[in-house]
Amino acid sequence: MAKIPHRLYLTEEQIPSQWYNLRADMKELPDPLINPATGKPVVAEDLYPVFCEELARQELDNTTRYVDIPGEIMDMYQIYRPSPLCRAYSLEKALGTPAKIYYKFEGNNTSGSHKLNSAIAQAYYAKEQGLTSVTTETGAGQWGTALAEACSYFHLPLTVFMVKVSYQQKPFRKAVMETFGAEVIASPSDTTRVGRKILEDNPSTGGSLGCAISEAVEKAVSTPGSRYVLGSVLNQVLLHQSIIGQEARKAMDILGEYPDVVIGCAGGGSNLGGLIGPYMQDKLLGKASPRIVAVEPASCPSLTRGRYAYDYCDTGRITPMARMYTLGCGFIPSSNHAGGLRYHGMSPILSKLYHDGYMEAVSVEQTKVFEAAVLFAKNETILPAPESAHAIRAAVDEALRCKETGEAKTILFGLTGTGYFDMKAYENYMHQSMSDYVPTDEELQKGFDSLPSIPGIQ
Amino acid sequence: MAKIPHRLYLTEEQIPSQWYNLRADMKELPDPLINPATGKPVVAEDLYPVFCEELARQELDNTTRYVDIPGEIMDMYQIYRPSPLCRAYSLEKALGTPAKIYYKFEGNNTSGSHKLNSAIAQAYYAKEQGLTSVTTETGAGQWGTALAEACSYFHLPLTVFMVKVSYQQKPFRKAVMETFGAEVIASPSDTTRVGRKILEDNPSTGGSLGCAISEAVEKAVSTPGSRYVLGSVLNQVLLHQSIIGQEARKAMDILGEYPDVVIGCAGGGSNLGGLIGPYMQDKLLGKASPRIVAVEPASCPSLTRGRYAYDYCDTGRITPMARMYTLGCGFIPSSNHAGGLRYHGMSPILSKLYHDGYMEAVSVEQTKVFEAAVLFAKNETILPAPESAHAIRAAVDEALRCKETGEAKTILFGLTGTGYFDMKAYENYMHQSMSDYVPTDEELQKGFDSLPSIPGIQ
Numbered sequence: 001m002a003k004i005p006h007r008l009y010l011t012e013e014q015i016p017s018q019w020y021n022l023r024a025d026m027k028e029l030p031d032p033l034i035n036p037a038t039g040k041p042v043v044a045e046d047l048y049p050v051f052c053e054e055l056a057r058q059e060l061d062n063t064t065r066y067v068d069i070p071g072e073i074m075d076m077y078q079i080y081r082p083s084p085l086c087r088a089y090s091l092e093k094a095l096g097t098p099a100k101i102y103y104k105f106e107g108n109n110t111s112g113s114h115k116l117n118s119a120i121a122q123a124y125y126a127k128e129q130g131l132t133s134v135t136t137e138t139g140a141g142q143w144g145t146a147l148a149e150a151c152s153y154f155h156l157p158l159t160v161f162m163v164k165v166s167y168q169q170k171p172f173r174k175a176v177m178e179t180f181g182a183e184v185i186a187s188p189s190d191t192t193r194v195g196r197k198i199l200e201d202n203p204s205t206g207g208s209l210g211c212a213i214s215e216a217v218e219k220a221v222s223t224p225g226s227r228y229v230l231g232s233v234l235n236q237v238l239l240h241q242s243i244i245g246q247e248a249r250k251a252m253d254i255l256g257e258y259p260d261v262v263i264g265c266a267g268g269g270s271n272l273g274g275l276i277g278p279y280m281q282d283k284l285l286g287k288a289s290p291r292i293v294a295v296e297p298a299s300c301p302s303l304t305r306g307r308y309a310y311d312y313c314d315t316g317r318i319t320p321m322a323r324m325y326t327l328g329c330g331f332i333p334s335s336n337h338a339g340g341l342r343y344h345g346m347s348p349i350l351s352k353l354y355h356d357g358y359m360e361a362v363s364v365e366q367t368k369v370f371e372a373a374v375l376f377a378k379n380e381t382i383l384p385a386p387e388s389a390h391a392i393r394a395a396v397d398e399a400l401r402c403k404e405t406g407e408a409k410t411i412l413f414g415l416t417g418t419g420y421f422d423m424k425a426y427e428n429y430m431h432q433s434m435s436d437y438v439p440t441d442e443e444l445q446k447g448f449d450s451l452p453s454i455p456g457i458q
Numbered sequence: 459m460a461k462i463p464h465r466l467y468l469t470e471e472q473i474p475s476q477w478y479n480l481r482a483d484m485k486e487l488p489d490p491l492i493n494p495a496t497g498k499p500v501v502a503e504d505l506y507p508v509f510c511e512e513l514a515r516q517e518l519d520n521t522t523r524y525v526d527i528p529g530e531i532m533d534m535y536q537i538y539r540p541s542p543l544c545r546a547y548s549l550e551k552a553l554g555t556p557a558k559i560y561y562k563f564e565g566n567n568t569s570g571s572h573k574l575n576s577a578i579a580q581a582y583y584a585k586e587q588g589l590t591s592v593t594t595e596t597g598a599g600q601w602g603t604a605l606a607e608a609c610s611y612f613h614l615p616l617t618v619f620m621v622k623v624s625y626q627q628k629p630f631r632k633a634v635m636e637t638f639g640a641e642v643i644a645s646p647s648d649t650t651r652v653g654r655k656i657l658e659d660n661p662s663t664g665g666s667l668g669c670a671i672s673e674a675v676e677k678a679v680s681t682p683g684s685r686y687v688l689g690s691v692l693n694q695v696l697l698h699q700s701i702i703g704q705e706a707r708k709a710m711d712i713l714g715e716y717p718d719v720v721i722g723c724a725g726g727g728s729n730l731g732g733l734i735g736p737y738m739q740d741k742l743l744g745k746a747s748p749r750i751v752a753v754e755p756a757s758c759p760s761l762t763r764g765r766y767a768y769d770y771c772d773t774g775r776i777t778p779m780a781r782m783y784t785l786g787c788g789f790i791p792s793s794n795h796a797g798g799l800r801y802h803g804m805s806p807i808l809s810k811l812y813h814d815g816y817m818e819a820v821s822v823e824q825t826k827v828f829e830a831a832v833l834f835a836k837n838e839t840i841l842p843a844p845e846s847a848h849a850i851r852a853a854v855d856e857a858l859r860c861k862e863t864g865e866a867k868t869i870l871f872g873l874t875g876t877g878y879f880d881m882k883a884y885e886n887y888m889h890q891s892m893s894d895y896v897p898t899d900e901e902l903q904k905g906f907d908s909l910p911s912i913p914g915i916q
Contacts, residue, residue, distance in 0.1 A: 006536040078464040079548060079839050090537060090611075108566045110785035110841040152836045153548075171879035176841065179832060179884050374637055378610045381537050383568040383634060418568070420878040423630035426637050444645070449753035 007084040007105075007381075008251045015082050016250070017069055020277045022349055023235065024065035025284045028356060030102040030235075030348040031323035033059075034310060039454055042320050050319075051219060052227045058236040060243075067239060069121075076094050076120045076153055078245070080109035084130040085251035088414075089416070090379040090398070099402035101395060102257070103415040104248040104275065105382065109177070111146035111439050113385065113417030114271050115231050117269040118240035119143070120197040122229040123150035129454075132225035133157040137187065137212030139141035139166055140340040141173030142385070142417060143231030148180035158424040161187040161215045165206030173421050187212040194218050194316045207344055208332050225442040232268025233313060233347050241274025248412065249278040259412035261398060265390035266294040266303065267340050267360070269347030275414040277437055294350065295390040299337040300348045301439045302341025303354055307448060310457055321452060330450025336437040338366055338425035339366055339386030344447065364393045370429035373398050373419070385423055461615075465542040473540050474708070475527055478735045480701040481693065482523035482805055483742045486814060488693075488806040489781035491517075492768060497912055500778050508675060510776075512583040516694040518863070520639040525859050526577075530585075534578045534611055535701070538567035543709035544873075550857070557860035559853060560715070561873040562706040562733065563840065568634070569604035571843065571875030572729050576698035578601045580687040581608035582838025590683035591615040595670030595691045596644065597624055598798040599631030600843070600875060601689030606638035612629055612900050619645040623793070624665030630877050645670035652676050652774045655756060667801055668788050672774025679818045690726025690773060691780075699732025706870065707736035717748050717870035719856060723848035724752040724761065724819070727805030733872040736816075749869045752808065752819040753848040755827070756896045757795040758783050761812055761819035762802045763897075765906060768915055769803055779910060782809040794837050794895040796883035798843030802905065803822055823894040828887035830854045832878070843875040844883055 032041035047056035059066070059176050064355060069077070106114035127135050134156060138144025140254045144160040151158040160182050165253040167174060167186040187207045188195040192215040198205060205211075213230070220228035231237060252258065262279050264272030264300040274296055282288040294303055302325045311326040313319040327343040333342040346354075365385075373389035375396065376382070384392060395413040402409050421425065469694025470485065481487060490499035505514035516525070527535070546559040564572035592614060609616040619698040625632060625644040632642045645665045646653040648672040652913050656663060663669075671688070678686035688696060688759065695769050720737050730752055740746040752761055760783045769784040771777040791800040804812075807830040811817045824844075830880030831847035834840070842850060853871040860867050875883065884891040 007470070007538075009467040012465070050594060076839070080465075110835065110839050111877075116839075149839055153839070171885075172878075175881040175885040175888070176878075179835060179841065179881075181836070244518055377568065378639070381534075381568050381574075381607055383613070383637065420570075420630075420634075421634040423637075426632040427629075430633070430636055 003450055004087050004255050006089060006423065007086045008255065009252055010082040010163060010247060012078055014250060016243055016246040018066040019069060019096065019239045020066060020246055021061065021064055021239050022280060023062040023275060024354070025281050027284065028352065029062050030352040033322055034454070034457060035099050035318040036321055039389045039457065042303035049221050050228050052126045052129045052131060054129070055236050058239055059234060066194055067189065070124060073120055073124050074218050075357060075416065078206045080116065084245050085107060085248055088380055091376060094375065094379045095396065095399050097136065097399040097403045098406060098408040099399040100408065100410045102252070102412045104243060104244055105417065106417040107382065111142060111149050112420060113142040113146065114241060114244060114274065115146035116149060116447055117274070118231060118237045118244050118270065119146040121240040123147065123156055126227055126229065127154045127156050128453060131227055133159065133223060134227055134229050135159045135216040135220040136231070137161045137209060137216045138228050139163045139209045139342060141166060141170055141421060142178045142340065145173060145176050145232065147229065148182035149179040151182065154179040159219060160184045161189065161212040163187055163207040163209060170421055187215050189215060189436055192218045195414065204337065207307065208315055210329055213314035214318055217318055232270035233343065235349055237270045238273035242277040243269050243301040244274040244414065245277035245279070248275065252412065257410055258288070260409040261291040261293060261411050263293045263295060263391050263394045263398070263411065263413040265341060265387050265414070265416065266296050266346065266350065267387065268343045268348040271414050271416045273347050278352065280358065281452060291360045293394055294354065294359055295338060295394040296363050297341050297364045297390065298363040299439065300327065300333040300342050302344065304363045305444060307451065308351060308355050309451055313345065322348045324348045327356065327444060328447030328450040331447030334437045336435060338434070339422060341390065343389050350397025357364045362394055364390055365438070367434055368436065369393045369435055370426065381418045382415065384415060385419045386422050388416040391415065462545050462713050463545060465544045466713065467542050467586050467591050468540040468705060468709055470536055471785065472708060473535060474701055474704040475532065475769065476524040477527060478523055478524060478704055480735060481520040482736060482811070483739050485530030485742065488810040490666050491778040491780055492915060494779055494898060497915065507679050508686050510584045510587045510589060512587070513580060513694050517692060517699055526827050528582065529851065530838055531578055531582050537561060538574065541566060542706050543706055546838055548835060551853065552837045553857050553861065555857040555861045556864060556866040557857040558671060558866065558868045560710070560870045562702055563842065563873045564702060565873065565876040569600060569607050569876060571600040571898055572702060572732065573601045574607060575696045575701050575732070576689060576728065577608035577903065578612060579698040581612045581614055582606065583613050584685055584687065585612045587683055591617065592685055592687050592907040593617045593619070593621045593674040593678040594687050595674045597621045597800060598666045599879060600798065601630055602640070603631060603634050605689065605891055606635040607685065609640065610638040612772040616640040619643045619647065619670040621645055621665040621670050622666060626868055628879055631776070644913065647673060647835035648678045657767060658916065664793065666773055668773025668787055670775055671772035675772065675776055681713035687849060690728040691801065691803065693807055695728045696731035696805060699728050700735040702729070702732040702872065703735035703737070706733065708815065710870065714748070715868055716865040719749040719751060719854045719869050721751045721753060721849050721856070721869065723799060723872070723874060724804065724808065725844050725845065726801045727808040727891050729872050729874045731805050738811065738816065750817045751852060752812065752817055753852040754819060754821050755795060755799050755848060756823045756894065757819040758785065758800050759821045760789040760802065762821045765909065766809060766813050767909055768912065769909055780806045782806045783824065785902060786905030786908040792895045796892070796895060797880060799845050799848065822848055822898065823890055825887065825894055827851045828892065830886065831898065840873065841877045842873060842875045846874040859885045
């Protein structure tokens with residue numbers, strides 16, 4: 001066996017040409033989406049006014065195991081993929097751990113994160129269907145940037161509703177999206193009914209992801225030739241993100257390595273769901289049993305403290321309902337919380353796998369997250385996004401446990417992106433002006449009180 | 459011949475293990491550095507108070523063709539190198555050109571630029587000598603970030619004098635350097651004699667690179683165990699940056715390609731000098747004659763409108779004098795000018811090669827530079843640094859000429875870094891609030907009036 005390199009890049013030919021659909025191997029499927037108007041399971045036609053048709057089909061396709069990636073999407077993947085599988089030699093040394101730490105780094109593209117993998121697919125299918133524009137929302141800005149990039153490439157006009165507090169705090173994120181030709185609107189805005197309503201009720205609100213989703217959906221359904229696209233949570237997004245896990249698996253196989261534990265940060269689940277694909281498949285098929293760990297912020301703990309229940313995907317309650325781990329669509333994370341991972345729910349696929357015991361979850365507090373981020377940056381020369389740093393924290397903790405026990409475990413984690421646009425949070429951490437926040441049970445109860453109550457369902 | 463991939467990564471084993479010293483193949487050497495105190499050529503001992511010893515030797519070594527890269531430096535290179543050689547298929551298509559456009563992309567590391575290649579070497583040699591701290595200056599911030607990263611890796615304390623106007627306009631650059639543990643001081647500052655003098659004369663000055671150099675040198679020579687390091691202009695820096703050109707050459711050779719023209723942006727010359735190495739060697743040895751083109755901003759045109767003369771490397775006139783193309787050490791670029799490439803002089807090696815006809819130079823105006831940057835970003839999904847975009851502009855112009863003539867030239871350019879911290883300039887460009895500036899002959903004359911006049915030399 002030759003020495004394992006610091007970074008292994010597959011060749012262009014080795015980029016997977018199919019996405020992997022986890023649902024095809026699940027023993028039990030996630031419960032169906034429910035149409036709140038009828039109380040019945042959603043069918044593809046219900047989704048056509050909101051999603052483009054191929055994506056609506058992918059959303060509901062529980063059986064096709066592998067989906068061919070269209071050539072036009074492969075063309076754009078090849079501009080920035082494959083992403084490297086990295087061995088964290090320097091971090092291992094700093095920790096003094098016998099563990100072998102690997103990470104799949106998705107930050108080497110302008111969007112700075114893995115979000116581009118699904119943005120390209122969604123922009124492509126929208127263009128293919130002859131749509132003339134799409135809308136979306138963005139919080140921290142990674143998804144908006146990725147979609148702006150993809151829409152620019154496919155010459156598709158895009159409107160992004162950006163959570164107002166991010167819009168104000170991250171003017172440069174907005175500038176990147178505008179550079180790629182997107183229209184960026186601070187949400188809540190007076191351009192939609194739901195936005196005007198929210199502003200009327202609470203004129204000084206900084207907005208929320210759920211509220212921006214409501215605005216983007218309204219704009220899409222009220223604009224001819226337009227549809228809505230979403231960067232996480234959805235089954236279709238996990239499908240597209242499976243490129244991460246498949247590349248990681250191929251690279252690990254080349255190195256003759258198999259992870260004892262696979263770790264990913266989890267907000268809506270797009271990265272984690274993509275990363276774990278082939279390893280979760282092994283687990284579902286009984287071929288192997290690696291530990292799979294979701295890491296979420298202690299301030300927005302949908303898996304570790306949420307309910308497994310039907311809920312709306314947005315604050316405005318205009319989307320279908322999904323059965324998932326949720327804090328309630330009325331839950332608003334503390335403004336103290338830096339970075340993304342602030343969604344009230346969790347991917348229905350991941351929720352089901354967690355519910356059925358295929359996955360673990362841990363929550364971490366943000367000062368410990370940034371401590372790990374700085375340690376990682378100093379050793380691996382990559383400045384991680386705060387979201388990604390949640391996974392780093394858990395990987396470091398795992399490696400430190402190995403140091404205690406002397407076990408040489410193989411750890412694989414997902415490094416979703418870079419933190420160039422999150423320097424304010426780093427600054428707060430460096431200057432000791434960052435604090436932790438964990439919601440009380442009473443605060444969580446308020447969120448649970450916002451869960452919908454549908455006769456015959458829950 | 460297999461299809462040429464979008465991005466070609468060499469393997470870890472293929473990373474060159476030696477730097478290439480262009481001077482060893484030059485027919486005529488650059489004129490020696492002059493010690494202003496004695497009027498005599500500088501010897502290594504003259505430099506020891508300022509530079510660490512090995513770097514002083516490298517600075518004056520005109521004969522060693524290949525220099526072994528120490529293992530500790532290779533270890534850190536392997537964390538982020540090799541950098542990819544990219545084929546700009548999408549840009550070519552957008553331009554409708556028969557030209558083949560390649561670029562060597564150095565932006566995939568946290569410092570966001572090629573500067574890390576020399577920062578690692580300089581931090582390593584300083585540590586090796588047992589020094590206890592180093593100082594430097596930074597303008598746009600790429601060099602400061604790279605050095606902070608390298609010093610953090612080698613546990614070497616660093617003080618960065620950051621040009622005040624950048625310090626104020628780019629707080630996040632400062633935050634990155636602080637994250638890596640560097641002390642960052644706005645220049646001019648009251649921490650040095652030269653800084654206090656400048657502030658006394660002009661309390662509201664935004665500072666300049668030359669002035670920050672003076673402060674960093676003063677701090678280094680007045681602090682026991684400290685030395686000064688510099689990210690461009692110097693011969694040692696071109697030596698370390700030769701890793702870029704050697705990797706590019708190896709990758710082009712694998713593809714069976716040879717460039718008709720090699721293009722790089724040029725401020726102090728670190729990137730261009732590194733990129734062109736093996737191709738300039740061919741030219742010096744009469745083996746081939748690719749065109750080699752330096753691209754500089756019209757607002758700071760040292761090669762295209764400067765004088766080939768002895769000048770100080772800093773505004774404070776405390777460094778040795780170098781014979782180079784210069785606008786005069788008193789030249790201050792217009793504040794209208796975005797991004798880096800604002801140094802008054804040019805690498806003595808590149809100056810000599812240009813003077814002797816081995817290189818061409820063009821100057822470009824910044825709105826045309828940003829036009830090319832946006833076109834590139836939309837097609838290649840990399841948001842380029844404004845500095846790098848100077849090279850893109852020239853490469854695009856070359857490709858458009860090929861479109862006119864029908865020639866299928868092979869173009870190679872250096873994409874030095876990413877523009878994440880330059881969004882203010884992109885914003886100005888997008889909102890049409892960016893203008894061009896070309897100094898008048900009278901304005902340039904004022905800079906030339908600041909050139910030193912040394913009896914017996916000039």
